[in-house]
Amino acid sequence: MNPRRVDAIIDLGYGVLIFVSVVLIVSVGTLVGLAFGLGVLISYALHVVWKMARFDPDWMSQAVEQTVEETVEETVSEQVDAVQEQIETVDQRIDRRPREDEIEELLEETVTDEREDASDR
Numbered sequence: 505m506n507p508r509r510v511d512a513i514i515d516l517g518y519g520v521l522i523f524v525s526v527v528l529i530v531s532v533g534t535l536v537g538l539a540f541g542l543g544v545l546i547s548y549a550l551h552v553v554w555k556m557a558r559f560d561p562d563w564m565s566q567a568v569e570q571t572v573e574e575t576v577e578e579t580v581s582e583q584v585d586a587v588q589e590q591i592e593t594v595d596q597r598i599d600r601r602p603r604e605d606e607i608e609e610l611l612e613e614t615v616t617d618e619r620e621d622a623s624d625r
Contacts, residue, residue: 525541
């Protein structure tokens with residue numbers, strides 16, 4: 505038998521079962537019909553996953569690969585942003601520190617002031 509024909513028959517069968525669940529909801533009661541309909545929908549979802557895996561075996565790996573790429577991209581982006589913020593903070597701290605030539609000037613001024621104070625005594 506042709507696989508596409510079998511899949512079409514199965515899909516029609518699921519359609520009939522969903523119709524039966526609607527009829528059960530109307531005639532027997534909501535609880536029975538909903539339980540039957542939920543079972544049909546879950547089995548149909550499993551059937552679709554099986555069909556996708558059979559016709560396109562790489563679809564699951566492609567979906568996982570895409571999800572992993574997006575997650576890694578977001579994580580790396582967040583980490584790069586955090587590192588950039590830390591670098592900016594360090595740069596600000598470095599800019600606040602006195603430079604070597606400023607320290608030398610302050611030392612010279614202090615030494616000069618102390619010599620003047622000592623000579624005034």
